[in-house]
Amino acid sequence: xxxxxxxxxxxxxxxxxxxxxxxxxxxxxxxxxxxxxxxxxxxxxxxxxxxxxxxxxxxxxxxxxxxxxxxxxxxxxxxxxxxxxxxxxxxxxxxxxxxxxxxxxxxxxxxxxxxxxxxxxxxxxxxxxxxxxxxxxxxxxxxxxxxxxxxxxxxxxxxxxxxxxxxxxxxxxxxxxxxxxxxxxxxxxxxxxxxxxxxxxxxxxxxxxxxxxxxxxxxxxxxxxxxxxxxxxxxxxxxxxxxxxxxxxxxxxxxxxxxxxxxxxxxxxxxxxxxxxxxxxxxxxxxxxxxxxxxxxxxxxxxxxxxxxxxxxxxxxxxxxxxxxxxxxxxxxxxxxxxxxxxxxxxxxxxxxxxx
Numbered sequence: 284x285x286x287x288x289x290x291x292x293x294x295x296x297x298x299x300x301x302x303x304x305x306x307x308x309x310x311x312x313x314x315x316x317x318x319x320x321x322x323x324x325x326x327x328x329x330x331x332x333x334x335x336x337x338x339x340x341x342x343x344x345x346x347x348x349x350x351x352x353x354x355x356x357x358x359x360x361x362x363x364x365x366x367x368x369x370x371x372x373x374x375x376x377x378x379x380x381x382x383x384x385x386x387x388x389x390x391x392x393x394x395x396x397x398x399x400x401x402x403x404x405x406x407x408x409x410x411x412x413x414x415x416x417x418x419x420x421x422x423x424x425x426x427x428x429x430x431x432x433x434x435x436x437x438x439x440x441x442x443x444x445x446x447x448x449x450x451x452x453x454x455x456x457x458x459x460x461x462x463x464x465x466x467x468x469x470x471x472x473x474x475x476x477x478x479x480x481x482x483x484x485x486x487x488x489x490x491x492x493x494x495x496x497x498x499x500x501x502x503x504x505x506x507x508x509x510x511x512x513x514x515x516x517x518x519x520x521x522x523x524x525x526x527x528x529x530x531x532x533x534x535x536x537x538x539x540x541x542x543x544x545x546x547x548x549x550x551x552x553x554x555x556x557x558x559x560x561x562x563x564x565x566x567x568x569x570x571x572x573x574x575x576x577x578x579x580x581x582x583x584x585x586x587x588x589x590x591x592x593x594x595x596x597x598x599x600x601x602x603x604x605x606x607x608x609x610x611x612x613x614x615x616x617x618x619x620x621x622x623x624x625x626x627x628x629x630x631x632x633x634x635x636x637x638x639x
Contacts, residue, residue, distance in 0.1 A: 309549055325603060328589060328620065330375060331358060331385050332631035335618050340365045343386050343619060344478075344631035345615025346538060347596030348403045348414075350439065351606050355379050356598065357439055358613060359414065360631055361401035369399035373416060375440065382611060382633060392434055392443050393455045394418045398427065400434075401472060402538070402594075404483045405599035407479075408490060409606050411435040413520045414443050415492065417479030418459065423470040429477030431463035431494060433520055439601070446521050448579040462523050474507040475501020478525070482541045484550075484603025486523035490517045491573055493552075497528065507520075510535035514573050533576045544639050551605060551639040552576060553597045555614060559624050561590035565612065582636060589632070591618045591624040609635040 330346045332344040342363030350357045358377045364372045373392040376385045391414075394400030398419040405414045414434045419427040434443040435452060444452035465478040478496040482518060485491075492515045502508030513529045533539075534543035539554045549569050556564040565588050598611040616632040617623055 305473075308597050324586060326583065326634055328632055328634045329382065329498060331378075331382075331632050331633050332360065332362075332374075332388055333618070334362070334628065334630050337388065340443065343615070343629040344388075345629050346402045346594040347613035348405045349596050349598040349611055349613055350405060350601050351598045351611070352439065356382060356611060357405075357595075358385075358631075359403040359405050360596075360613070361403070362388065364393070364399040366393065369393060369397040370419065371401035373400045373403045373414070377440070380388070382635070391441050391481060392416065392445070394432065394445065394459065400432070402480045404456060405439075406483050406485050406490070406603050407439075408485050408520060410533075411437060411520075412439050412443075412601070413483075413490075415462075415481040415483050415520075417481070419477065420461075422468065422474055426470060426472065426474050427477070428465050428469060428474050428498065429479035430461045430465070431479050431481055432459050433462050435520070444496075460521065462521055463492075463496075463525055463625060466496055466525055466527060467498040467501075469501055469565050470497060473501045473503035473508075475503075475556045480509065480538050483537060484541060484599075486543055486603070488518070491515070491541075492517070492518060492523065493531070493539065493573070495538075496525070509537050512536065512539065529574075531574050531576060534579075538594040540595050540597045542597055542603055542605045542639075544605045546605075546607070547639075548583045550598075551583070553595050554579060555592055555595050555610065557585070558593040559591055560621060561585075563588055563590055563618060565595070565636075569639075583634075589616050589620045590622050592632070593624075593629075605639055610638050611635055 293633045334343045346361040348359045362374045374388040375391040392400045400416045402417040433443040447456045448458040463478045475497045480495040483492045497508045512531050552568045554566050562585040564585045565583040568576045568579045570576045593615045596613045613633045615629045
């Protein structure tokens with residue numbers, strides 16, 4: 284697949300702020316620290332994908348999985364599904380000039396023939412690029428729960444084939460295999476979110492996955508579901524064992540992204556606190572084992588970070604390690620960073636910040 288190169292970059296917003304990082308990990312994450320350290324830095328927020336440019340296809344863009352490989356940023360993201368009844372597609376863009384320009388979005392994964400694919404996490408493992416992603420299934424009339432599935436490719440830019448119930452890898456199969464189901468099945472309101480939003484790294488020869496499952500205590504609104512997080516380990520991309528005992532100690536949160544910092548021998552979780560709100564704040568938390576996390580530390584406070592942002596993704600190498608130089612952070616945001624939120628009108632923005 285060779286997408287057409289975009290010739291320009293839109294909507295630049297530059298702010299000078301004081302970086303707010305602290306390092307290390309500790310007890311349960313139940314609060315946010317406002318400690319500051321590090322030099323002043325200039326933050327430039329730039330648009331990666333303009334959903335409004337593609338009103339019948341892309342429509343909206345958020346939840347990126349970002350791989351930095353051989354000087355190229357590869358970005359997979361959630362976007363609109365334009366073949367009924369799909370809710371979402373995973374689409375793909377790349378930049379070969381350090382994020383200054385981006386290719387035209389191309390379809391990367393339709394998931395299955397039911398409700399599509401969203402919230403991708405892509406890692407390289409045992410000869411393949413695996414894309415873990417959320418889909419959904421109907422539990423009752425007009426009721427759904429999120430589930431997690433997996434696709435793979437020999438090339439980072441596809442094509443990606445989805446794993447099936449028959450043990451094969453196929454393009455848009457009708458029997459995609461569910462690899463993570465909600466811990467509790469719900470066929471009456473509220474069904475909540477379900478089990479999705481995977482973020483995966485390869486560490487010590489294993490796949491480690493952090494994901495959302497709110498099915499034990501499902502919420503009924505966007506502010507009360509998709510917050511409880513679990514961590515699983517596997518050596519087989521299609522075999523996972525969910526368990527209530529794998530709940531991590533982080534305070535309830537929506538979408539997160541996890542990378543491993545080999546220099547400090549710790550996992551780094553990036554999160555947008557107060558997502559979908561005018562007081563959105565970019566935070567980081569740290570862990571030695573992936574289960575026990577520090578309090579969130581502010582990376583960009585709400586006075587400098589755009590409001591109503593959501594669904595963060597952080598650049599790493601192809602196995603999920605942090606990059607040592609400045610780090611690309613991507614997130615969903617209102618078009619042109621205007622101060623409002625609409626789920627059907629969202630662009631994918633990015634910013635470079637210092638390494639964790």
